[in-house]
Amino acid sequence: MSGAPDFAVIGGGIVGCSLAAFLAEAGASVVLYEREAIAAGASGRNSGVVQHPFDAALVDLYEESLEHYRTLGRGFTLPEDPVGLLLVSEEPTPAPDEFPELKPAFVGGAELRALEPALAEGLVAWRLETGRPVPPAAAAKAFALRAHEAGATLQVGQAAHPVVEGGRATGVTIDGAHHAAGAVVLAAGPWTPVESISPLWGVVVEYELPDAPRHVLEEAGIDGLTKGQKLSSVLFSAVTARGISAIGSSFTPDEPDGEALTREIVRNATRFLPALEGVEPGGMRACARPISEDGRPLLGPLPEVEGLAIASGHGAWGITLGPASSRRVADQLLGRRSDIPPALAAERISG
Numbered sequence: 103m104s105g106a107p108d109f110a111v112i113g114g115g116i117v118g119c120s121l122a123a124f125l126a127e128a129g130a131s132v133v134l135y136e137r138e139a140i141a142a143g144a145s146g147r148n149s150g151v152v153q154h155p156f157d158a159a160l161v162d163l164y165e166e167s168l169e170h171y172r173t174l175g176r177g178f179t180l181p182e183d184p185v186g187l188l189l190v191s192e193e194p195t196p197a198p199d200e201f202p203e204l205k206p207a208f209v210g211g212a213e214l215r216a217l218e219p220a221l222a223e224g225l226v227a228w229r230l231e232t233g234r235p236v237p238p239a240a241a242a243k244a245f246a247l248r249a250h251e252a253g254a255t256l257q258v259g260q261a262a263h264p265v266v267e268g269g270r271a272t273g274v275t276i277d278g279a280h281h282a283a284g285a286v287v288l289a290a291g292p293w294t295p296v297e298s299i300s301p302l303w304g305v306v307v308e309y310e311l312p313d314a315p316r317h318v319l320e321e322a323g324i325d326g327l328t329k330g331q332k333l334s335s336v337l338f339s340a341v342t343a344r345g346i347s348a349i350g351s352s353f354t355p356d357e358p359d360g361e362a363l364t365r366e367i368v369r370n371a372t373r374f375l376p377a378l379e380g381v382e383p384g385g386m387r388a389c390a391r392p393i394s395e396d397g398r399p400l401l402g403p404l405p406e407v408e409g410l411a412i413a414s415g416h417g418a419w420g421i422t423l424g425p426a427s428s429r430r431v432a433d434q435l436l437g438r439r440s441d442i443p444p445a446l447a448a449e450r451i452s453g
């Protein structure tokens with residue numbers, strides 16, 4: 103193993119890039135393998151909101167990630183205060199009161215129109231004190247730069263696959279050639295090769311609107327995402343960062359027909375944002391989210407294979423949670439005190 107890096111990280115999204123940065127900053131030698139480009143996957147094609155995850159098991163990851171983002175820099179800026187999240191619906195929905203720190207407030211009628219003039223008439227909403235919009239790829243790119251500055255090698259352009267020999271990960275193969283490493287971490291998003299991770303495809307449509315929504319807008323029910331609930335295939339959302347509104351979104355196990363789905367997303371969204379009518383979209387972001395069986399991330403060593411770990415399964419909230427997950431996996435790999443809770447430990451899966 104002489105000359106081999108301590109760690110090979112597979113995947114250059116928010117999770118792989120932040121993991122490579124934390125490992126390299128601790129003095130480890132790291133090679134990150136990304137087959138296409140940094141942030142080529144969901145980490146460059148998301149809606150772009152850092153928000154409360156509506157799951158008590160994930161709140162610590164969210165709060166710690168905010169801290170990482172506050173000091174990240176390198177082209178990334180976290181809005182100091184949340185812009186507020188409106189959970190909108192046509193009929194009143196039960197109070198989202200599980201997290202009182204979000205200060206849920208019911209708004210409707212003239213009050214809602216004054217708060218968010220972009221919304222259609224006749225809607226009601228719960229306002230929650232969360233939601234910081236960020237451009238979709240900014241976080242992953244900033245962490246990639248930070249990893250590079252700390253001495254990590256970012257090898258971009260070829261797919262890498264883990265090699266397991268005699269119950270131990272010995273490195274990766276690229277085009278059939280073996281590249282040794284002390285340990286291998288799988289952070290390849292929905293392409294992470296373990297049975298418990300599957301793709302949940304999402305599409306958002308980009309608009310430049312003269313009167314863009316001020317809040318993050320989400321259709322009531324979207325909070326079921328982190329509760330492992332099956333959602334309808336299209337749910338309205340709108341996130342505006344640097345003048346571009348990402349209008350979404352979809353949730354399907356198979357890769358969708360982008361054009362047909364765009365029409366459906368826009369038709370659904372126009373019920374909430376009438377100003378979309380007649381405006382040409384500027385572009386589309388489509389990708390799969392990495393979703394685990396219970397909807398929560400899988401972090402740390404994989405059972406039964408020595409030297410093989412995983413950091414994936416962040417589903418709909420990987421930008422929100424990714425940096426804190428990576429910091430925890432990095433600490434465990436570096437032999438520091440582990441603070442991966444059992445509810446998120448990879449040991450809970452079998453295959």
Ligand SMILES: Cc1cc2nc3c(=O)[nH]c(=O)nc-3n(C[C@H](O)[C@H](O)[C@H](O)COP(=O)(O)OP(=O)(O)OC[C@H]3O[C@@H](n4cnc5c(N)ncnc54)[C@H](O)[C@@H]3O)c2cc1C
Nearest residue numbers: 113115117137143145148149150151262291304420421422
């Ligand atoms: C439409 C949409 C909207 C979203 N909105 C939000 C949001 O507003 N807020 C939020 O927090 N989250 C959001 N998410 C979720 C978030 O984007 C993901 O959870 C997160 O980006 C996953 O990061 P990752 O690093 O695990 O995976 P990815 O970003 O998918 O990165 C994995 C990388 O691995 C690479 N790779 C795959 N196989 C190999 C291989 N064999 N060798 C080398 N490289 C490989 C891929 O090219 C890719 O770059 C959204 C997702 C989608 C799709």
